[in-house]
Amino acid sequence: MIDSSGIALAHSVHSSKGVFAVLLGSGISRSAGIPTGWEVTLDLAKRIAVMEGDEAPADPAEWYRTRCGKEPEYSALLDTLAKSPAERRTILHSLFEPTADEREQGLKLPTEAHRAIAKLVSSGHIRLIITTNFDRLMELALQDEGVTPTVISTADAVIGAAPIIHQRCVVLKLHGDYLDDRIKNTEEELASYDRELDGYLDRVLDEFGLIICGWSGDWDIALRAAIERTKSRRYTTYWTAKGKPSERAERLITLRGAQVIEIASADEFFEGLADKVASLDELNASPPSSVAIAVASLKRYMADPVHRIRFHDLVINEAERVLAINAAMLAKEAEVRPEVVSAKRRFELYDANTEVLRAPLQRSLLGRAAPS
Numbered sequence: 001m002i003d004s005s006g007i008a009l010a011h012s013v014h015s016s017k018g019v020f021a022v023l024l025g026s027g028i029s030r031s032a033g034i035p036t037g038w039e040v041t042l043d044l045a046k047r048i049a050v051m052e053g054d055e056a057p058a059d060p061a062e063w064y065r066t067r068c069g070k071e072p073e074y075s076a077l078l079d080t081l082a083k084s085p086a087e088r089r090t091i092l093h094s095l096f097e098p099t100a101d102e103r104e105q106g107l108k109l110p111t112e113a114h115r116a117i118a119k120l121v122s123s124g125h126i127r128l129i130i131t132t133n134f135d136r137l138m139e140l141a142l143q144d145e146g147v148t149p150t151v152i153s154t155a156d157a158v159i160g161a162a163p164i165i166h167q168r169c170v171v172l173k174l175h176g177d178y179l180d181d182r183i184k185n186t187e188e189e190l191a192s193y194d195r196e197l198d199g200y201l202d203r204v205l206d207e208f209g210l211i212i213c214g215w216s217g218d219w220d221i222a223l224r225a226a227i228e229r230t231k232s233r234r235y236t237t238y239w240t241a242k243g244k245p246s247e248r249a250e251r252l253i254t255l256r257g258a259q260v261i262e263i264a265s266a267d268e269f270f271e272g273l274a275d276k277v278a279s280l281d282e283l284n285a286s287p288p289s290s291v292a293i294a295v296a297s298l299k300r301y302m303a304d305p306v307h308r309i310r311f312h313d314l315v316i317n318e319a320e321r322v323l324a325i326n327a328a329m330l331a332k333e334a335e336v337r338p339e340v341v342s343a344k345r346r347f348e349l350y351d352a353n354t355e356v357l358r359a360p361l362q363r364s365l366l367g368r369a370a371p372s
Contacts, residue, residue: 010280
């Protein structure tokens with residue numbers, strides 16, 4: 001079955017350069033071993049509990065409420081553990097920056113999703129990245145692609161920012177950066193944004209389409225409110241989800257008229273999106289067709305041994321699609337008299353159904369037969 005939402009998204013991103021913004025939540029960095037803001041808060045509370053002479057609590061938040069009579073807050077906890085900016089940075093480095101062992105394991109480094117988004121920025125298809133994450137994985141992936149983004153993580157940065165249209169890439173970090181002790185992660189802090197940031201976000205949501213990934217919509221009250229009050233629907237919102245979206249997410253999806261795309265992972269989704277857009281780029285002015293896209297993808301896969309798995313997946317997925325279509329066609333023929341469907345007609349149907357599958361296989365055989 002054709003993924004119509006995924007194809008529509010790729011075509012829109014390709015044909016309307018720079019009009020879609022990516023909204024990333026903690027889900028996109030979680031696979032890299034990066035803690036969420038709340039997990040950082042709990043870790044700090046657990047450290048204080050241990051230094052107070054207690055055993056490491058199973059529920060650090062509850063321990064803190066009982067001991068201090070208030071909700072644990074990131075800024076207050078960090079101030080208890082370290083008094084100078086340099087000391088605070090040392091604590092946070094251990095949570096967000098990889099050790100030598102973690103680097104070898106690929107932890108706390110940009111994921112394939114980050115790198116695929118960076119490629120879309122490098123090619124000019126994405127200009128704006130909105131994130132609730134504190135980490136710098138997106139910035140690192142962009143730098144690896146030769147892109148130096150404008151990072152906005154405070155109200156002051158909003159005031160001094162040039163218009164988005166005049167910048168190659170903007171990373172809007174709604175909840176701050178981990179090296180700035182003004183980051184937001186408690187329920188009270190997430191209830192509202194500074195007036196300048198709210199106004200900037202309103203303009204963004206009005207002027208750009210959205211590709212949402214790794215964001216549940218459950219905890220970020222101010223961001224949810226900004227999406228709810230946006231009047232414009234000039235561009236589509238695409239909401240990726242692993243499984244069923246939460247009740248709050250469903251309300252936002254309905255309100256925005258968003259297209260839901262079921263995904264297995266952020267890595268697979270963004271790699272697939274970047275791949276489709278790159279295939280369309282290679283077609284240039286040629287009329288878009290599924291056969292041409294398959295051949296364009298194959299040319300890239302054959303040029304680099306790294307893409308052998310993708311070539312395998314392309315052929316296998318298309319073969320499975322053809323088998324399913326032909327099985328359905330045979331079942332339908334069985335409902336009528338076999339002689340009604342001529343051999344010529346049956347051949348034409350098989351030929352049409354296998355067109356996309358035959359194109360990459362023929363290309364592969366021709367490539368192998370060509371002299372070196």
